[in-house]
Amino acid sequence: MASFLGIVLIALGVSTVPFALFLQSVERDRLQTSLERDAFVLAGRAEEALESLDADELVPVRDLASTYRDAGGARVVIVDTSGVVVVTNDTEEDRVGISYASRPEFEAALSGVISTGERYSETLSMTLVYVAVPVFSGPNVLGAVRLTFDKTVIDVEVNRQLVGIGLVALITLALGALVAIILSGTLVRGIRELDTAAQAVARGDFSSRAKEDVGPPEIRALSRAFNQMSGRVGSLVDEQKRFASDASHQLRTPITVLMLRLEGLRDSLKLTEKSAERFDAIEHELARLTRLIDGLLALGRAGAEAVSLETIDASAVSKERVESWCSLAEEAGFTLQSYIEDDLVVRAVPTALEQILDVYLDNALNVSSLGGEIEVRLGRVGDRVELSVSDEGPGMSDAERGRAFDRFWRGSSGYEGTGLGLAVVLHLAEASGASVSLHRREPEGLTAQASFVSAD
Amino acid sequence: MKVLLIEDDAAIAGAIVDSLEAVSWDVVREETGQAGLARISAGDWDVILLDLGLPDMDGIEVARRARETQTIPIIVISARGEESDRVLALELGADDYLVKPFGMRELLARIRAVHRRSHQGSDIPEQTVVTVGDLRIDARERRASLGGGELILTPKEFDVLHYLASEPEAAHRRETILADVWDMNWYGSTKTLDAHVAALRKKLGNPAWIESVRGVGFRLHQPQ
Numbered sequence: 001m002a003s004f005l006g007i008v009l010i011a012l013g014v015s016t017v018p019f020a021l022f023l024q025s026v027e028r029d030r031l032q033t034s035l036e037r038d039a040f041v042l043a044g045r046a047e048e049a050l051e052s053l054d055a056d057e058l059v060p061v062r063d064l065a066s067t068y069r070d071a072g073g074a075r076v077v078i079v080d081t082s083g084v085v086v087v088t089n090d091t092e093e094d095r096v097g098i099s100y101a102s103r104p105e106f107e108a109a110l111s112g113v114i115s116t117g118e119r120y121s122e123t124l125s126m127t128l129v130y131v132a133v134p135v136f137s138g139p140n141v142l143g144a145v146r147l148t149f150d151k152t153v154i155d156v157e158v159n160r161q162l163v164g165i166g167l168v169a170l171i172t173l174a175l176g177a178l179v180a181i182i183l184s185g186t187l188v189r190g191i192r193e194l195d196t197a198a199q200a201v202a203r204g205d206f207s208s209r210a211k212e213d214v215g216p217p218e219i220r221a222l223s224r225a226f227n228q229m230s231g232r233v234g235s236l237v238d239e240q241k242r243f244a245s246d247a248s249h250q251l252r253t254p255i256t257v258l259m260l261r262l263e264g265l266r267d268s269l270k271l272t273e274k275s276a277e278r279f280d281a282i283e284h285e286l287a288r289l290t291r292l293i294d295g296l297l298a299l300g301r302a303g304a305e306a307v308s309l310e311t312i313d314a315s316a317v318s319k320e321r322v323e324s325w326c327s328l329a330e331e332a333g334f335t336l337q338s339y340i341e342d343d344l345v346v347r348a349v350p351t352a353l354e355q356i357l358d359v360y361l362d363n364a365l366n367v368s369s370l371g372g373e374i375e376v377r378l379g380r381v382g383d384r385v386e387l388s389v390s391d392e393g394p395g396m397s398d399a400e401r402g403r404a405f406d407r408f409w410r411g412s413s414g415y416e417g418t419g420l421g422l423a424v425v426l427h428l429a430e431a432s433g434a435s436v437s438l439h440r441r442e443p444e445g446l447t448a449q450a451s452f453v454s455a456d
Numbered sequence: 457m458k459v460l461l462i463e464d465d466a467a468i469a470g471a472i473v474d475s476l477e478a479v480s481w482d483v484v485r486e487e488t489g490q491a492g493l494a495r496i497s498a499g500d501w502d503v504i505l506l507d508l509g510l511p512d513m514d515g516i517e518v519a520r521r522a523r524e525t526q527t528i529p530i531i532v533i534s535a536r537g538e539e540s541d542r543v544l545a546l547e548l549g550a551d552d553y554l555v556k557p558f559g560m561r562e563l564l565a566r567i568r569a570v571h572r573r574s575h576q577g578s579d580i581p582e583q584t585v586v587t588v589g590d591l592r593i594d595a596r597e598r599r600a601s602l603g604g605g606e607l608i609l610t611p612k613e614f615d616v617l618h619y620l621a622s623e624p625e626a627a628h629r630r631e632t633i634l635a636d637v638w639d640m641n642w643y644g645s646t647k648t649l650d651a652h653v654a655a656l657r658k659k660l661g662n663p664a665w666i667e668s669v670r671g672v673g674f675r676l677h678q679p680q
Contacts, residue, residue, distance in 0.1 A: 249535040252556035253468050260471035263560040264478055283670065287630075290557055294631060320610050327654035328647070351638075362647040 012169050019165065024158045028129070031154055032116055035074055035131040035147045042068070043135040043145045046078050046087065050135055050142040053080065058087055065089035074147040078135075079106055081143050100146075105132035109144035112136075118151055127151040183216075190215020194223055197230070206234025248293045255293075259286055288418065295420035309432060311455040312353055314346045314385055318378045321357045333371025334364075340378040346385045346452035348432035353387070353452070355428055356436070359421040360389035360448040367393025367446070385454045390447040401438045425450075457481040458500065459567065462492035462518065463507040463533070468556075472505065475560045476567075489513035496522050503567050508534040508545070516548050523549030529570035537635055558629060562672055565626040588624045589678030591665070593617060607659055612637065616652045620666065620676035630673040649674075 045064055049057035065076040069089040078087040083101020100106045108115035109132035116131045132146040193211045200208030208230065210223040266279050322338045329336045346353065357376070364374045372392040379386055396404060403409050405426040408419040429436040429450060439447045459476055463469040464487045476483045484499075486492040489510045496504065504522065508515035519530050529551040534541060537555035545553050551570045554563070584596040590603040598614055600607040609617065615637045620628055634649055653674055657663040664679035 252535040253465060256557035257467045257471045259557050259559045260468075260475050260563070264471070264475055267478065267560075280670065286557070290631065320612075324610060324612065324648075324655050325651040327658040328651040331654055358648045358651075361651075365647070 009173065012173055016165060016169050020158070020162050023161055023165075024154070027158050027161070028154050031129065031149065031157075032131060035129070035149060036114065036116070036133065038068065038073060039131050039133040039145045039147045042076060042078070042147075043133050046145060047135055047137055047142060050078075050080055050086070051137055053086070062087045062089070074149040077146045077148075079110075079144050079146075081110065081141060083107075083110060083144075086143070105130055105146060106144050108132065109134045109146065110141055112141050121148075129154065186215050187219065190219030190223065194219070194226060197223075197226065201230045201233075206230055206237060244296060248297050251289075251293055255286060255289055259283075262286070292418045292420065295418045295424065308349075309347045310350050312346050312348050312350070314344045314353055314378060314387070314452065315340055315342050317353050318357060318376065318387065321354055321361070322376050325358075325361050329361075329365060329374060332365050335371075335373050336376065337373060338376040338378075340376070341380060344378060344380060344385045345455040346434075347455045348434060348452055349428060352428040352432045352434070353450075356425050356450050357387065357389070359425050360387075360450075363421065363448065364389050364391040364393070364446075367391045380454065381451070383454050384451045386449060386451045388447050388449045390441050390445060392441075392445040395440055395444060395446045396438060401440075404438055405436070457567070457571065458502045459483045459505060460492070460495055460499065460501045460503075461485045461505045462487075462489065462495075462510065462515070463505070464488065464509070464511050465507070468507075472563070475563060478560075479564060487511070489515070489518045492518055493521055496526060496528070501528050502571055504528055504530045505567075506530055506532050506550070508532060508536070516545055519545065519549045527574070529574045531566055531570055537631070539635070555629075555632060555635070559672055561627050561669065562629050565623075569623055569626055586618070586621045588621050588676060591621065591660075591678070593621050602660060609656070609659065613652050613656055613659070616649070617656055617676075620674060624676050627669040627672045627675045633673060 042061075042065065046061045049061050061078065065078070065087055066089045068074075068076065076087070076089040077085060077095070077100065079100050080086050082099070083103075083106055084097060084099045085095050088095050101110070105115040105117070112134050114131070114133050116129075118127055118129050120126075121128050127150075128148045129151045130146055130148045132144055134141045135143045135145060190211075193214050197208045197210035209227045212220055212223045212227065214220070214223070262279065262282060266276075269275075271279065318340050319338070322336060322340070326336050361374070361376075368391075374392075375388075375390040377386075377388045377390075405422045407423040409422070410419040425436055428434075432452065434450055434452045436448075436450045439449060441447045457476075459481055461469060461472055461476075461483055463472070463485065469485050469487075473483045473485055484495065486495055489512050492504075492506070492510075495501075506515050506518055510518065515532060515534075519532065522528070522530060530549060531552045531554055532545045532550040533554050533556065534545070535556045542553045542555075551573070552566055554566055584594060586593045586595070591600070592602075593600045593614075595618055598611075600609055600614060600617060616633065619633055619637055630649055638648070653666050653668075657666055660666070662679050665676065667675045667677065669675050
């Protein structure tokens with residue numbers, strides 16, 4: 001709004017200043033022209049008196065000059081052909097008889113040329129505008145008439161007019177600002193509506209719509225286009241989600257058939273140890289297929305739902321998880337060390353912390369078949385709460401770490417996961433405003449980290 | 457055991473029929489809801505297996521109508537395992553809800569369980585205390601004890617134990633336990649369940665209490 005007013009002010013300034021300068025020169029010209037005209041009128045009246053140089057004849061000329069002065073006219077000096085002052089309209093007549101022949105304007109006028117200009121008068125200590133015209137009688141110059149005017153009169157007149165212009169400009173500005181405020185108000189309201197809707201869509205709420213009846217036609221058209229766009233994107237996303245969900249559900253029926261048939265077959269056969277192992281392997285794959293389907297469904301939900309954040313006691317949750325995993329870790333030959341600070345609370349999606357810790361621990365238990373040490377840490381770092389799980393396995397290369405959070409990425413370790421665990425972790429972290437990362441651990445191993453927003 | 461199977465998909469129907477006939481049960485299959493309802497009112501069945509996605513009507517509607525006149529236990533079979541789907545089916549008259557995929561052992565265990573319950577009579581009040589041999593679980597007070605000695609369990613460990621004890625000897629599928637005990641949005645890792653089972657085994661003092669059932673999940677029973 002302020003910038004808008006600024007632009008209006010600059011526009012007014014740009015148009016007003018040259019206009020004022022123009023006005024000043026017009027006013028000066030106008031005054032000069034009227035002085036010239038008055039000078040010629042006086043010259044006409046003085047012609048006879050100057051011809052005879054009779055004192056009586058000069059009286060009406062002097063009276064005329066005085067009347068002219070009293071009516072707000074200029075100061076008048078009339079000289080004869082030799083340049084001697086014969087008439088002035090000053091209140092004191094002490095200048096009569098003095099020769100002005102040497103003054104340039106009189107010199108010019110007595111030679112038959114009109115002379116105009118400005119000069120500074122030391123006696124009056126002001127800048128004067130003057131016009132000196134010759135008094136002709138036929139081709140002969142009988143004398144000269146000079147009118148002088150205080151130059152400040154022009155400035156005063158120009159200023160008076162400038163004030164008028166300024167007032168007009170101010171009223172224009174005020175009206176302009178009013179119109180601008182009203183216009184920009186509707187404009188801004190329309191854009192705000194659109195902004196709110198756009199932000200909701202960015203958060204994943206495709207049902208959000210901008211109002212189509214706010215603001216000027218262009219904004220309305222934009223809102224309509226935006227609504228069509230978000231509607232179309234929304235239905236595409238829905239369709240894709242539905243497809244993933246339907247596909248996952250549809251896959252369950254043939255898997256069931258396979259499981260039932262396989263078990264039936266197994267029970268009907270007399271199996272050697274070798275072929276029983278092969279059946280186990282098939283059942284194992286079927287179980288993995290099932291987990292994969294569950295994972296895909298979970299991933300679809302994790303990405304789609306706008307879940308609200310809650311305050312979670314990270315210390316208590318982490319301790320409970322570590323306790324739960326201790327026995328399984330021991331069975332697999334691992335020792336689970338934990339360093340968990342007390343009373344740490346974080347903002348996160350419900351169960352996000354548990355799920356992330358579980359995936360990290362599950363992965364850590366799978367890096368080695370020989371066991372080793374796994375370290376769980378929870379601590380405060382600035383305004384974040386950091387969770388980390390470190391193992392002593394072979395670790396990951398930079399390239400592997402870069403891809404580990406991708407869907408279906410399963411690394412090179414031969415671990416038979418679904419390749420969705422870390423993808424789900426990333427989704428949960430993003431929904432919780434947390435960041436997750438994998439780091440090299442010295443001298444060997446991997447540290448999986450999650451940094452949550454502290455709720456303190 | 458006389459079982460009525462209402463299922464339109466020939467592949468899964470065939471697999472189920474074969475599985476049940478393998479243990480010498482009588483199975484009749486119907487493809488539509490209408491035909492199924494006619495069979496229900498005409499025959500004398502021990503258990504009804506009902507698919508939800510039928511061509512002529514919703515399986516839930518079949519369960520609701522069957523329940524108006526009959527008390528035969530109904531097991532709903534569905535590909536949708538979300539809590540809302542299960543609750544709806546159970547509210548409208550189903551006795552159990554089996555989520556695909558499932559194996560033969562689980563199917564048989566579920567059928568036996570609902571059949572047993574229906575014969576015990578349905579008017580017994582819901583038990584708050586479950587005992588399995590020396591193991592005693594009080595759901596109301598959320599306490600568990602073994603041979604008189606109190607077990608110190610985390611909330612989730614208690615839930616898992618209680619879930620397994622609700623039907624001792626039956627094999628419980630991993631996915632079902634996870635879906636029931638954990639939030640439906642849970643996808644931490646199915647190892648989460650193994651972690652809890654390992655912790656429970658340790659606290660119970662004998663790993664034989666909770667037996668791993670290959671390809672299915674877990675079963676709770678008193679060690680021999």
